[in-house]
Amino acid sequence: MDHTQQAMARLTSAGVGCVALTWVDNAGITRVKTVPTARLKDAVRDGVGMSPVFDVYLVDDSMTESPAIGGPDGDLRLVPDLDRLTTLAAQPGWAWAPVDRFQASRAPYPGCQRSFARRQQELASAEFGIELLMGFETEWVVDAGARGSGPAYGMARVVALSDYLREVTEALGAQGLVPLQVHPEYAVGQFEVSVAATGPVAAADLAVLVRETVRGVSARHGLPVSFAPMAVAEGLEGLGNGRHLHLSPWRDGKNLCRGGDGPFSMTGECEAFLAGVFRELPALLALGAPSPASYLRLRPSRWAGAHHCWGLENREAALRFVAGSPDDLGGANAEVKSFDGAANPYLVVGGVIAAGLAGLREGLTLPPPVSGDPAGRPGLRRLPTELPAAIGQLADSAVLREAMGEELLGAVLAVRRAEVELFASTTPEELVEATRDRY
Template sequence: MSITDSLQPADQVNALLDGGLRMLITSIVDNAGITRAKSVPAQRLRIAARDGVGLSPVFAIMCTDDGVTSSPAVNGPVGDNRLIPDLAAAAPLGPDHTVFWAPADQLSQDHEPIDICQRAALRRQAERAVAAGLDVKLGFELEFTVFTGDPGDPQVATLGPAYGVLATLKLEDFAVELLEALDAAGVPAEQLHPEYAQGQFEVALPPASPVTAADQSQLARLVVHRVARRHDLLVSFAPITVAGSVGNGAHIHFSATLNGVPFGDGGGPSEHARHLIAGVLAEVDGLTGVLAPSVVSADRRVPGNWAGAFACWGPENREAALRYVPGSITSRPDSANCEIKIGDPSGNAYLSAAAVIASALTGLERKTVLPAGVDHDPATYSDSERERMGVRRLPRTLEDALVALEGSTVIRGALGEAIVDPFLAVRRHDAEALGALSLEDRVRALRWRY
């Protein structure tokens, strides 16, 4: 049996067609963090599931501005891959069940795995975690900005107050339909609420296994965009959407039981959780280059933005890069998790999740010791106090973050050179093409990319 047969049983195709599917959108997330898609009509679904849909390998080096850079790992426009839609993960984009979405695996024309597939990189790390006795769960929190008006001159849809009920009431029709659409898509929101910045909202997705969680993060973003359009609204998941305003994050909550032992105990992280968190903390500079790799990400990652500007961890510390969350006393220890604050929506969710899991696993394998947690805002300490505590600022520029990624043997080994080298080329192209622009112009260049 071929890999295609194992991924796409005939009954999945029949179920989608019988359920009313008229069009399938299948997509990947590229190294610029942009969702690139192909669509097929219902009458072509069976063929697309069997044969895949063609995609040039050049998408591995396509940049945020749609320019094409170069990398030794990719032979430019030469060659062809096959996008195989994973129909087991297919979901409707609305309650009418006419338009469906499915994530795609990138395979060769012989339907063999290829080393530039970002979803496959996450699957490898998920399998590695299972082999170590871990049951990993990830949950994404996605922040986005809602606008009205013309894309060329957008206006924020709400004027606050921050976290205020008035913002919810103003967009309640949009919010209700969004919750219904997410529920119909099989990714019910745990929370939806206005955030700090004007026009900003956050949707919290349920925890799931790693690949499913990354899939759900992409599905949720599509649903948000689709519902917004139905209400004559515009949505942006860019890291910064209004210059001078707090930007959008894409926080990852992770937890893992080890042979049934919970992630948390009465006194904080359990023993294996401390090693996992320590592993992530040890690689947090390089992780910044994966999780927050746009030309405005460093502008968001500043003290006071709750964006994890400092390399440290702490119980319920929202200014630390890693926030340990014990959860409500009524839900412990199952609710215990670690929130990674540094990520934003310009990152590729599959690569972000893979890099986090690989870093955590390395901490467990090496029994890395977790330093003392920070129980105050790191910015309130003096430089000498932070140095004594081992707390430092995370990379302040995109290039510094990419240099840290380039020097991380853990992350490079997990993702593979065929992904990391094109990734670095894409992000450095962005830095060269857009980095010298003013913040306002960089924000404008990225606003409708995500």
């Protein structure tokens, strides 16, 4: 019995009748085709058809065009990755797998974001012998009618939704994930879950799986949820939903974030990698904070990472270095705080790795770290405060242009520019309403 037949037998014995095959488009929307379990072997062998036009879909399901991708012509094949095949605990009778997208000839498709992330992961290993561990934090807001009140990070909020939060944790564990913590966040009705770090492509896969698991449990409890950068329009006073990225470079089982003579004991290679990420942060915002609504969240003094600075355990810095406890060799890592839930996680991990590899190639070093709130500090710059500025930085980034290729970069830029135009005449409140339930 081959790998596919074994997977089908396992699903059938678990009562799984359908498999959801997902990818994430350039607007940050998780799109799907589903197949009956009995058709999974055909899907692996032949792929499942899907138009490439989805690479230029906007958040409202309208379409734009790019120089190389878009229009009604052509067909792609969605090929499920059975190594990530997961029986869904919150959707009885269903399983899930991410897909790689190929041209009809089975040639690589240059617009495939998951393949882009994999290429960068493989480059890190081949060129520098570095393996990266990554993990996303997922934040969401429960519908106002059910979220209750109580203090930020308070136990009262856990008590109010204790069955719900327990089932989120149990569903993640039943799917083979390792939930590290689930807790109430700052805004009313806001929660966060983090899972154990893994390889970059797997981390992006898990970002999708965690979100859909939370969505599934929420639906079973009758709780509408939002993962959007801003979920509450009233007064725009609440904090938005981030999706922070944690990362650490490793070689031969050694965490390069410690044991060196660089800042806070990071090795020179770790510093160079992080310096490359730091340099490209303004451009990376167009990947990690990709919606006009992202910039309603990205404000100073809100722990959102609005300033272009880094620091030790500084939650206001865009790049936060976590030294970890002395007896936890794997605990040291870096966190990019500026990213949010509108982002395609495959674009994020691929872009961050590409930036870090450029830092290694050039032997970059970090500027002096910043402590305390950087708001109002002379000489400290804000990251782009609006999406058009981030788009300009991405378009001008030679590092990301080379890594992404003209086809993928062109489609991303086209979607970003079209969404700027789409929401050009909306008020902030209208923008929140228009995007709140899309992600």
